[in-house]
Amino acid sequence: MAASSVIDIKGLSKIYGRGGNSLVALDKLTLQVQPGEIFGYLGPNGAGKTTTIRVLLDLIRPSSGSATIFGMDARQQSVEIHQRIGFLPGELSLWQGRSGMQVIHYVASVRGDIKRTVKQAEELAARLKLDTSKKVRDLSSGNKRKLGLVIAMMHSPDLLILDEPTNGLDPLVQQTFHELMHEFRDKGKTVFLSSHVLSEVQAICDRVGILRDGDLKAVQTVDALTNVEFRWVHVQFRGGVPADVAQGLRSLPAVSEFQAEGANARMRLQGDFDPLLRAIAAGYVEQLHVEEPTLEDIFLAYYSGEGESA
Amino acid sequence: MTGAVFIETFKQTWKQMVGWGIGLAALAMLVVVMVPLFDMQDMKSLLESFPPFILAMIGIGSDLEVFATNEGFVAMGFFGKSALIFAVYPVVMGMRITADEEDNGIMDVLLSLPVSRAQVLVEKFFAYCISIVGVVALIYLGVGIGASLGNVDLDVGRLTEVTFYLIPLMVFVMAATMLAAAVARRRMVALGVVTAFVVASFMLQTIGLAAEGTVAEPLGTVSFFTYYNAGNILQEGFIWPHIAGYLALSLVMLLASLYRYERRDVGL
Secondary structure (H helix, E strand, O other), X not given: OHHHOOEEEEEEEEEEOOHHHOEEEEEEEEEEEOOOOEEEEEOOOOOOHHHHHHHHOOOOOOOEEEEEEOOEXXXXXXXXXXXXXXXXXXXXXXXXXXXXXXXXXXXXXXXXXXXXXXXXXXXXXXXXXXOOOXXXXXXXXXXXXXXHHHHHHOOOOOEEEEXXXXXXXXXXXXXXXXXXXXXXXXXXXXXXXXXXXXXXXXXXXXXXXXXXXXXXXXXXXXXXXXXXXXXXXXXXXXXXXXXXXXXXXXXXOOEEEEEEEOOEEEEEEEOOOHXXXXXXXXXXXXXXXXXXXXXXXXXHHHHOOHHHHO | OOOHHHHHHHHHHHHHHHHHHHHHHHHHHHHHHOHHHOOHHHHHHXXXXXXXXXXXXXXXXXXXXXXXXXXXXXHHHHHHOOHHHHHHHHHHHHHHHOHHHHHHOHHHHHHOOOOOHHHHHHHHHHHHHHHHHHHHHHHHHHHHXXXXXXXXXXXXXXXXXXXXXXXXXXXXXXHHHHXXXXXXXXXXXXXXXXXXXXXXXXXXXXXXXXXXXXXXXXXXXXXXXXXXXXXXXXXXXXXXXXXXXXXXXHHHHHHHHHHHHHHOOOOO
């Protein structure tokens, strides 16, 4: 239901430049993000993820279409909206000469309720093992990112908008980040997260939108996206892949991307297993391994245009 | 919260304000302590021997009488000669209002907070206005310390006017820089535009002074530097129409910056 959506984007287009040099960054994007979900926004560089986020934050203005957050217009009521959101940009820049705690105090003073906000910032910093006494210029990129997360979350926003949030974070901190996101969602709050790290999206997101060249190709639950009809099949034969078996497998309509090397054959199977089992029965099968497609496979499928019909 | 950007901007700027203020105050002090080394009548004779364009380049018009005084020497040696230097500080501060933070991406973080673009511009503008007042106050202190150290007899009232007249001039330059940044978006473009504006104004003032009594004289009237003439201020005190002109134009440029900044994409 669009009315109850936290984020509601309708026919949003953004065109940079004019005339022959214009670039369509977003093309009639329509998308809803529901309360209490972690929404992953997937796409390669230049797909339009950051442009979408910048429109939502009223940093740039759309060429056409509209975006509302909490039912309020992203442009006309940006100050009211910003009161309720936390934002982490993809390329985070902060005041170099100020310490982490001074930055926290500044942001808290703009937001108001300084005492409570700073207290929560201290708790988050402790959890992320961030030393807030250091000046921003002395922080590593990972620690800067942690500070960005603290600033985005310290006022307990209702919506987090995160652009590539785990860039530069070490695996342990990424784990803490995942926990924070789950806790955040468990409180009924919403996360809109752009990423090209598929494993991250798979681990924490409820739904995923796949963006290509400014066009939203699909919106699915992570489960539904993973549950596509193809599998990777690995077969190990005793004494090598028999030539007639290889030929038989290649001729199967359900098999594609067949590769044979020594005793091993690898192929992509779409549909039922029976034709494949019959074809390999002519050889002596030592091992059979079926691999679920990764989100990356699905991602590539969407990018090649194949997934659009899925 | 209203005022938070203003306070933080001032916190981030006060060290530069003190640094610039001390530097310019030291220069002013140096000029003041040199006053007893010169005989002012000899100075007047020397100045009379200079061709008009040389006098124009050091900010002096045809009326040399006023410069044959202690205050005139300070006005000529510091306030007249340093006009371009006084323009540098407000350009640096004007670039900080939007251009610098937009260029390095900090504006994305700031504008994601519950604060409007207009509020950011206005609070920063007034914080930097305060820093200009601070720099000018330190210059005034430098003149006073120089007079005390060199035991120089100065007309305090007139030099106070010459010194504090810098405030509207510097606010005007800062407002022009802010407008250039609000319109041009790219930091380097804005810096180029405002540098060209300041240098061209300085040249027009120089041409206007050097070409007194010729058809080229009116060229000086379009230069904003023309309305900060230390010699005239020594003779006439605060020239209120000029001060009002600086402040009115600054206000117009502030409003134009708000209009433009409110309507364009940020950080691209």
